[in-house]
Amino acid sequence: MTPLAGCLLASSMLFAVGLAGALTRRNAILVLVGIELMLNAANLNFVAFWRFGPHSGALTGMVFVLFSIGVAAAEAAVGLALILAVYRHTKTTDLRQLIRRRG
Amino acid sequence: MSAPFLILAAVTLIGACAAMLFRGLVHCALALAVAFAGIGALYLNLGAQFLGLAQLLVYVGAIAVLIVFVVLLTRGGDSDSPPLSPAPRQFTGILVAGAIFAILAWAIFHSFAIHTPGMPVPQATIRQLGVALMESYALPLEVIGLMLTAALIGAVLVAMKEKPGPQ
Numbered sequence: 001m002t003p004l005a006g007c008l009l010a011s012s013m014l015f016a017v018g019l020a021g022a023l024t025r026r027n028a029i030l031v032l033v034g035i036e037l038m039l040n041a042a043n044l045n046f047v048a049f050w051r052f053g054p055h056s057g058a059l060t061g062m063v064f065v066l067f068s069i070g071v072a073a074a075e076a077a078v079g080l081a082l083i084l085a086v087y088r089h090t091k092t093t094d095l096r097q098l099i100r101r102r103g
Numbered sequence: 104m105s106a107p108f109l110i111l112a113a114v115t116l117i118g119a120c121a122a123m124l125f126r127g128l129v130h131c132a133l134a135l136a137v138a139f140a141g142i143g144a145l146y147l148n149l150g151a152q153f154l155g156l157a158q159l160l161v162y163v164g165a166i167a168v169l170i171v172f173v174v175l176l177t178r179g180g181d182s183d184s185p186p187l188s189p190a191p192r193q194f195t196g197i198l199v200a201g202a203i204f205a206i207l208a209w210a211i212f213h214s215f216a217i218h219t220p221g222m223p224v225p226q227a228t229i230r231q232l233g234v235a236l237m238e239s240y241a242l243p244l245e246v247i248g249l250m251l252t253a254a255l256i257g258a259v260l261v262a263m264k265e266k267p268g269p270q
Contacts, residue, residue, distance in 0.1 A: 003108070005217040007149070009208060010112040014119055014142075016204035021123030023196030029128060029173060033135055036166065037119050040142050051149045051225065059235045062227055063243075065154055066236075069161050070247045074254035076166045080173045081258035087177045088264070 007048035015041035028086070028093045032079045039072050108148055115141030128174040136167035150224045153232055 001009075015038050022034030043065045050061025087093050090101065118138030125131045139162035146155035211217060236244050 002217050003105075005211055006108060006112070007145075008211045008217070010116070010145075012204055012207035012211065013116055014138075015207070016200045017116065017119045017123055019203060020197050020200035021119075023199060024193045025123065027128065029170060029177070030123070030131060033122055033131065033170065036135070036162075037122070037138065040139065040162075044142060044145060047146055047149050047151050047154060050151070057225065059227060059232060062151055062154055062232060063235060063240050065151075066157065066232075067243060067247050069154075069157055070251055073161055073165065074251050076169060077258040078254050078261070080169055081262035084173060084176060084262045093177050 002052075004048055004052040007052070008045060011041040011044040011048065014038075014044065026094050026096055028083050028095055028098075029080070031095065032076065032083070035079075036072065036076060039068065039075075043068055108145070111141055111144045111148055115145060129171060132167055132170045132174055135170065136163050139163050139167060151227065153227075153229050 018034045018037030018041065020034075021037065022031045025031055025034065046061045046065045046068070050059075053061070083093060086098070090098060092098065115138050118134050118136075118141055121134035122131045122138055125134060140159060143155045143158035143163070146152075146158055
């Protein structure tokens with residue numbers, strides 16, 4: 001197995017773990033954690049293609065990951081703020097209870 | 104496939120699995136920090152020094168700590184509701200994730216890109232990265248700065264305690 005295939009396989013495993021967590025956990029915070037893991041798997045792919053790809057002098061992969069980290073930080077801040085606001089109204093972060101109550 | 108890469112990937116995956124499987128939310132957040140640190144170490148292993156350190160700073164230093172704060176603020180650590188969905192739904196979720204992993208693995212092993220010969224480590228000094236950010240990517244950098252400012256102000260506004268105004 002080439003190093004590029006190893007990197008891609010590791011990142012797809014990370015993506016699958018994040019997706020399984022986001023689909024099976026009941027807590028809204030942990031769903032957000034699963035989404036963060038999937039985002040990190042995508043970033044790992046960018047870095048792997050930058051490292052092993054033919055046009056590594058262009059730095060495009062690295063710059064894209066840098067921007068992606070910035071977007072992920074904003075996403076986490078807004079998502080956690082929304083969870084806090086919802087918790088203040090309903091006193092729960094359990095998604096099934098929230099769905100049952102319909103707001 | 105070197106031994107350091109395998110070890111780092113194993114640490115990252117174990118941390119991610121632990122973050123998705125633990126019952127206590129604080130434990131999940133700490134396992135998540137381990138997974139993020141593993142990904143940062145993988146970046147360092149791949150030769151992207153600046154990205155590895157940025158990953159450590161942003162994810163381990165900020166996002167994991169933010170998640171711990173929110174867990175403590177929502178008292179999620181001592182909730183008595185079961186942490187996982189009921190069994191059929193859980194089975195469906197794991198089935199979907201496994202199917203997507205199988206498709207991705209099939210695509211990886213059947214693509215031509217993995218047969219490329221090993222490249223020398225590309226040179227990406229912090230100076231080169233800074234020049235690229237300031238010259239070719241100046242506009243996206245400004246946009247991301249604006250977006251971060253707007254998102255953080257929005258987050259503060261959303262999470263701010265509402266005043267008991269006249270109803």
